Structure formats: C-alpha cells, structure tokens
Amino acid sequence: SLICSGKQEELGDQRTPVTVILAQCESMLQDPEIEEKQKVQVEIIEKKARAMARMISQLLLLSRADQGRQQIQKERLNLSELTQMAAEEQEVLAEEKDIRILTDIQPDIYAQADESLYIRMLDNLISNAVSYGRKGGYVKVLLCEEGNMVRGAVEDDGIGIPGESLEKIWERFYRADASRAGGSHSGLGLSMVKWIAEAHGGCVEVQSTPGKGSVFTF
Numbered sequence: 001s002l003i004c005s006g007k008q009e010e011l012g013d014q015r016t017p018v019t020v021i022l023a024q025c026e027s028m029l030q031d032p033e034i035e036e037k038q039k040v041q042v043e044i045i046e047k048k049a050r051a052m053a054r055m056i057s058q059l060l061l062l063s064r065a066d067q068g069r070q071q072i073q074k075e076r077l078n079l080s081e082l083t084q085m086a087a088e089e090q091e092v093l094a095e096e097k098d099i100r101i102l103t104d105i106q107p108d109i110y111a112q113a114d115e116s117l118y119i120r121m122l123d124n125l126i127s128n129a130v131s132y133g134r135k136g137g138y139v140k141v142l143l144c145e146e147g148n149m150v151r152g153a154v155e156d157d158g159i160g161i162p163g164e165s166l167e168k169i170w171e172r173f174y175r176a177d178a179s180r181a182g183g184s185h186s187g188l189g190l191s192m193v194k195w196i197a198e199a200h201g202g203c204v205e206v207q208s209t210p211g212k213g214s215v216f217t218f
Contacts, residue, residue, distance in 0.1 A: 073115075085119075
C-alpha cells in the first residue's frame, strides 16, 4: 500500500479508487464504438460502484458522528422546498417500480437545519420506502408545523416490517428483508436518519404492519 500511495503522489492523482472506477465507466459509456453487451456490463459496474461510494460516504459520516467530529452547519432553510425537491429527485427510481410519489407539504416552513444532512435524511427515508414498496403502490411524503417543531413523515404501502425487527432496524447493517431490497441498501441508511434527526434536537420513529406498509415519522 505504501508503494501504491507513493505512485499516486508522484502522479498527482488524489482520487479514490471508487472515483477512478466511476470515471472510467463514464468514459467507456461515452465511447461510440462500445458494443451493447459491453455497455450493459459497464453499466452494472457503474451501478455497483455508485452503491459502494454511497456506503463509504455513510460510513465516514457515522464514524465522524461517533467521534463527535461531524460538523452541523445550521442555517435558516425553507424545509418545504427542500422536502419537495427531495421527493421529486426520487421519482425516477419510483417510476422504475411503478410507484407513485405523493406529497402533502405545508408551504413555507422555515427552520434552522443543516441542508446537506436534512436532504440526506429524506433521501434515505424515501429511497428506503421505494425499495421496500410494492409495484403499483405509493410513497407519500408529508411535512407540517406543530408548535415550535417540524413534523415530517414518509409513508408507503409496501411489504412492512415484522414486529420483531422494529427495534433492530436502527442498528447498522441490519436489514429486515435484504432479499426484497435487491441488495441496493447497505443497512446504514436508517442509522444515519436516526443520528441526523437527533443531531437536530428531534427524533424518528416507525409504525409498520407487515403486508400493509410503514410510516417513518421525524
């Protein structure tokens, strides 16, 4: 590893291995001479590399949080707009599973929050709902003010979570039904959601009925 590190410094290339993989995939996919079979194979590599990049990012954030080094940069944000944006960004993923994303967002809700962490929390909740949703179903994103607090929820009519798993889903790497998620989730997302909510002075909870769906409320 010391030799590799030295070579990297000599070349002036500080990119991570995953970044290099993604860059090479992008370059190959832009090659007009690439064959369809090769294109499909490269797209699979790219998809897995992006999943790896997300996992690394989540692990780094949680590691910094454990050590008290994860900075929170709060500013006055329009959470209504950010929530709507996060929901819209998940529509492509939802359409692939024939799932509708619905929103019920009270307009112009402002609060002190870290923008990147808030969006990351929503992305995890919504993508989780889509992954465990049912074909032809829905994911509903809600946001409203309650006194001096903001309450949000992500609701789905998917497979639900068994009662014995409800307390475990917040644990790192735990997946209640990994086979139904197609391996797309690392089991870190809900741990991150919990930390982000608590870091903002809030909390997150879940209600779920197997076969009928789940509601995650923060």
